[in-house]
Amino acid sequence: MNTAERFNNYLQEKLDEREAKGLLRTLVSNAGKTDFSSNDYFGFSTSALYNITGEDVGFGGTGSRSITGNCAAAEEAERTVAAFHKQEAALIFNSGYMANVGLFSTIAGKGDTYISDEYIHASIIDGMRLSHAGRLKFKHNDTEDLEKKLIHTQGRVFVVVESIYSMDGDEAPLVEIAALCHKHGALLLVDEAHATGIYGEKGEGLVCAYNLQKDVYAVVYTFGKAIGLHGAAVAGSKELRDYLINNARSFIFTTALPPHTYMQIKNAYQLLPTADRKTLKERIAYFRKQAEQLKGVEFLESYSPIQGVLIGDNFKAKALAQHLSEKGFFVRAILSPTVPVGKERLRVCLHAFNTTQEIDVLLTEVKNYFA
Numbered sequence: 001m002n003t004a005e006r007f008n009n010y011l012q013e014k015l016d017e018r019e020a021k022g023l024l025r026t027l028v029s030n031a032g033k034t035d036f037s038s039n040d041y042f043g044f045s046t047s048a049l050y051n052i053t054g055e056d057v058g059f060g061g062t063g064s065r066s067i068t069g070n071c072a073a074a075e076e077a078e079r080t081v082a083a084f085h086k087q088e089a090a091l092i093f094n095s096g097y098m099a100n101v102g103l104f105s106t107i108a109g110k111g112d113t114y115i116s117d118e119y120i121h122a123s124i125i126d127g128m129r130l131s132h133a134g135r136l137k138f139k140h141n142d143t144e145d146l147e148k149k150l151i152h153t154q155g156r157v158f159v160v161v162e163s164i165y166s167m168d169g170d171e172a173p174l175v176e177i178a179a180l181c182h183k184h185g186a187l188l189l190v191d192e193a194h195a196t197g198i199y200g201e202k203g204e205g206l207v208c209a210y211n212l213q214k215d216v217y218a219v220v221y222t223f224g225k226a227i228g229l230h231g232a233a234v235a236g237s238k239e240l241r242d243y244l245i246n247n248a249r250s251f252i253f254t255t256a257l258p259p260h261t262y263m264q265i266k267n268a269y270q271l272l273p274t275a276d277r278k279t280l281k282e283r284i285a286y287f288r289k290q291a292e293q294l295k296g297v298e299f300l301e302s303y304s305p306i307q308g309v310l311i312g313d314n315f316k317a318k319a320l321a322q323h324l325s326e327k328g329f330f331v332r333a334i335l336s337p338t339v340p341v342g343k344e345r346l347r348v349c350l351h352a353f354n355t356t357q358e359i360d361v362l363l364t365e366v367k368n369y370f371a
């Protein structure tokens, strides 16, 4: 056996260990299945407006934004995003993951402190880790616990939340958190990945819906979910944008998105005000109403498109997802340690294009499985 073969065996052993714990990740396709899983809340990913073939633009980024990858379309898209979300400036990163790693690794350093909600997204955790700043967690959505941490923290403090939590679908008490940050002189940073396009009159997100632009230092908007594209923006002050251009390594050391993506992002922002938020809200209300009538099945408390059927076991959660797949539904299990042990679940993502009949059949299958 040569060195490479021995190493492959070692990798296989590690994979086998994951499989034995029910944690093996495999790649699956949703072809032909009813989508109760993607973040494409309005089905925008197949929008005709994004079909800009025929336009005379390059298909590659050609280099980083700082070298050859900048273009008029990128800056235009950033001005559009900033204006839409009522912010001074925006900087587009290649994904939400890269935006968060770039932002959080850059704006705080030694001597500063991040205080983040315990359920904060992995991309933010990775960014904070790279920053060398101190890190504290507060209990999920618990403003009393947040204040306790704020009182005892010295130096520059950044409070970090998601407006809608990606795994639980519940909303952060943004107004109260903003007031606490103001009281204790902390800077508030909000990830709006799952609120972009969905909340606010035109889909501006919850920071705008609550008119908190002046109380929030920076907001992350992602384009891979309701917008149906790819990429993300950090929106905030002009100084922040310039600072990130100069310091955020996940912005500097990577090839820029291709020009047509920036053009599609701009198109997306024209489409957002017309998104069918009304139907999406109706589907959420319908799902909740039907779910409440299912005896013996526990649902997470959420009023967003992200709904959770609590299972409390990795193997059982995977088995239910597999059962639903066999019935033609694409819906995924979320396992520990992505969520806490005992909170393993089925993550149902509702879309404006899901019909009430589809919801009925899905819930009947869930009920039958538990019966």
Ligand SMILES: Cc1ncc(COP(=O)(O)O)c(C=O)c1O
Pocket: 095, 096, 097, 098, 100, 121, 123, 162, 166, 191, 193, 194, 222, 223, 224, 231, 232
């Ligand atoms: C809250 C949150 N932030 C950031 C991201 C990362 O965004 P992207 O998928 O564009 O990398 C996600 C995606 O899962 C998310 O749920």
